[in-house]
Amino acid sequence: MKRFLMIAAIAGAAIAASGTGVAAQSSGEMRVLTTTPMDIADGKHLAEMDCAGCHNINGISTAKGTPHVAGQRPAYLFLTLKEYKDGARSNAVMANAAKFLTDDALVKVSAYFASLDPAPVPSVPPGPAKPDPVEAGKAASAACAGCHGNSGVSQIPGIPSLIGLDPKYLVDAMKAYKDGQRKNDTMKAMVAALDDTTLGDLAMFYALQKPERAKTPSAGDAAAGKAAAASCNGCHGEGGVSGSPATPSLAGQDAQYVVAALTEYKNGSRAHDTMKGLAGALDQKAMQNLAAYFTAQVPQAPNVRKPLSTAEWVERCNRCHGVNGNSIDPRIPMLASQRVEYLQKALLDYRARTRRSGEMAAMAAALSEADIDNLATFYAHEKARAVLFVPLPTK
Secondary structure, three states: OOEEEEEEOOOOOOOOOOOEEEEEEEOOEEEEEEEOHHHHHHHHHHHHHHOHHHHOOOOOOOOOOOOOOOOOOHHHHHHHHHHHHHOOOOOHHHHHHHOOOOHHHHHHHHHHHHOOOOOOOOOOOOOOOOOOHHHHHHHHHHHOHHHHOOOOOOOOOOOOOOOOOOHHHHHHHHHHHHOOOOOOHHHHHHHOOOOHHHHHHHHHHHHOOOOOOOOOOOOOOHHHHHHHHHHHHHHHOHHHOOOOOOOOOOOOOOHHHHHHHHHHHHHOOOOOHHHHHHHHOOOHHHHHHHHHHHHHOOOOOOOOOOOOOHHHHHHHHHHHHOHHHOOOOOOOOOOOOOOHHHHHHHHHHHHHOOOOOHHHHHHHHOOOHHHHHHHHHHHHOOOOOOEEEEEEOOO
């Protein structure tokens, strides 16, 4: 059997009509099928009947949400059509188009579209990329700096530090102010206009700042508070460093804020059954001692990683999809010059696991809305390049 090497052809070059290689699955293996000019002509005829209404006969879609298929990798087209035919992918229109086609017909349609010139780069240049979440969070934090400090380290007694907190906890806290579960008119007004994305960006910015103790005084006795703190370790962690995203770290927190929070839990103005029971047994002096102990502890950064930049995500995607989205693996789709909204939906579907692929679901799980928009925009504006399948003699 011959071995096949795939090399990228120059932009605009079509796959050769005579001897076009279409790899198909056979018992889990890839085997080579060759198509003739007559096969491709048959594929065009089938495409006119079943595909052109959505994808156009030139394979370049003008319908929003419908992908370009011109110049797409023939094996990928064949395998995808097989999935629609067999019900492995759920799309009624595609399933109806493929269900009456034989495997031979699917090969011919795939070879036809693969032989076409890929879609050109959109004539309209891309708009500005959505900002990096950390940079967006930094910009949004300017409105918070007056009270919480430039990096989220409190310098005003009674104002909490925002560093050392898991993003989930901080987002939940801001939402509690927004919907009135936590009573603070200033905070309610500050977060009222912030959407979930901005809240997440803010929380990520503060989570990535260098942990420092609050720059505020403490009125209590830290040594006396240490014994009482033993009952807090189960939730807030040893030394006030929480291991749970839902529970705040207390290490290095402003002491006056800790006392105020305990007081609110005790009198019921901040609702939390567990904390109400624990705080109910504390008098003012015990609260101050407990707060002094936690304030003296060394805060630690939460276990979160800085989000990848668009360039870093592209580098990861290119490992499978080829340089700038020009795949040279016959089973993996070309992304370059694809419709932007189609790429966005595909990534959202992988993230939601409504489109099945273990590898893609794992990749998409970590993508934010901004990541998805930026990636889709990047690949949609890259020049698509056809590939040429070249037979090599056996050794």
